[in-house]
Amino acid sequence: MKVVCVGGGPAGLYLSILLKRQDPAHDITVHERNPRGSTYGWGVTYWRGLLDELHAHDPESARALDAHSVRWDEGVAHVRDLTTRHRGDPGFGIGRHRLLEILADRALALGVRVEYEHEVGPDRLPDADLVVAADGVRSALRTRYADHFGTEVAAGRNFYVWLGTTKVFDSFTFAFVETEHGWIWCYGYPFDGERSTCVVECAPETWTGLGLDRAGEADGLTLLERLFAVALDGHRLIGRSSARAGASWLNFRTVTNRTWYRDNLVLVGDAAHTTHYSIGAGTTLALQDAIALAAALREQPTLPQALAHYERERSSALLPAQSAARHSAQWYENLPRYIHLPPERMFALLGQRHSPLLPYVPPQLYYRLDRAAGQVQALRRLKRWLGPRLARTAQSRTLK
Incomplete structure (x- = not known):
């Protein structure tokens, strides 16, 4: 298979790695419009679950990623002149430049061609069996066919x-x-x-x-x-x-698409979807797109079936992250509702900002309910059941 990835970000580079590992005979080129090493973005975050996934799919790049990451297992909040600290799940940070360097080096070692300072225009797609639009939130390829993809962008x-x-x-x-x-x-x-x-x-x-x-x-x-x-x-x-x-x-731009492919052109990463930066999932979701697309191309008998399978799988898998991102962004947009709580309570609700129930319950009551739910299984079930229903009710009233 001849594959062209337009965009040398995490999704495009990691997909090229996975496809070369699946079949070294694949002819794969990654086109990146910027010079090598010119990326902007400082550091990115990820969590242990992603690292485990990467070890399962390409241990060599995963080991390099692990070796160059920093770790933390606490969160701290400064509110006015007060400080509170909570222990949480282990998190990881790595410089975006270093992440792309690791993935590019691995791709090149496997025989992928990575061409920097080479921009692929949207008017004429490259001659390939598969063209991967990995060109980010302002994807030129997606924009060219926005009506087909059903692209919506909300600021x-x-x-x-x-x-x-x-x-x-x-x-x-x-x-x-x-x-x-x-x-x-x-x-x-x-x-x-x-x-x-x-x-x-x-x-x-x-x-x-x-x-x-x-x-x-x-x-x-x-x-x-x-x-x-x-x-x-x-x-x-x-x-x-x-x-x-x-x-x-x-202003953060939330990108969604009704469909993720058109003939032999497929969207991955931020070209396909974005989730608010406050949940720290963008890089993880991009790499998981690459994993899912590579698996679909390996397992499905034809390209159309593979792309349809990839779209169904990732659209479904994204729903929890998209919901969490939407509620997280709304939490910060409604910060005055929570900021005057005692810092330890505000910080606890900051950790609960993904909850669909939180916007509909007075913050102090939600805090007590959440504390009690940690002890009583019936209350945990009530929280999980009630939140989505209140969110759907509010959404239907807004549409009316």
Whole structure:
């Protein structure tokens, strides 16, 4: 089979690895429009379950990923001048540059051609048995056939900016700061021995009230460093390292598609779907797309059957993550509902932000219910049963 992957991100590179491992005779090329090593994004997160999956499918790249990742098993929240810390599931962080370097090296070693600074236009698809659109959230290939794919893009309310910092956090860190224009907060996690990722988010009225909509990059970073001085422990924030542009504030774009393939063109990763960054699942879902697509191509007798099987499997598997991401984003958009709780209770509900029940129950009551549910199995079943039904009822009222 001749395969062309358009986009040299995690999904495209890992798919090329898996297909070469399945059959070294496959002719596989990955086209990446940017120079090698020019990626932007600081660090990415993942969890133990993904690492176990990667070890099962390509132990060599999984070992390299494990060796270059940093770990944490606690979360800490700074709320005003108070701090609370909770132990949680082990998490992992790795620099996006290092992740792509590991995957590219492995792909090249297996005989994949990886062509950098080579852009594939949407008007004429490459001559191949299979063309994989792994070209990200603004996928040109998906956009070219958006009507066929049934693409929908929904922008979130809050503004966010993706930064780095020289502060090496010892855990997954949240910091919530109250200003005269409302709350602003950040999420921080380490990805190597010298730096961490720091994502800053706030409501639109806070963004404009603080002047972040008008500030240049240097002035904006100085303001944010002052606001988050406690969490940063005096360290500096770092904007985009590329000379092409400074750090930019965005509204998160949730991308969905009605179908994921058209003839021999198939979507993977952010080209197919996005989930809000606050659940830290983007890289995991992209790699799992690659695993599922490679398996479908191996197991199904024809290409159309393989692509249809891949779409059904991944669409279904994504539903829990998409629900969690939607509720997580809404939790932050409704932060004033929770922020005035005692910090340990607010942090507990932060951990419950994926729950479809939480928006419909007073926060203090939900906290007590959740504590009780840990002891009483019937209450756990009630929570699982009631949340989705309240969410569906609210959605139907909105549509009316």
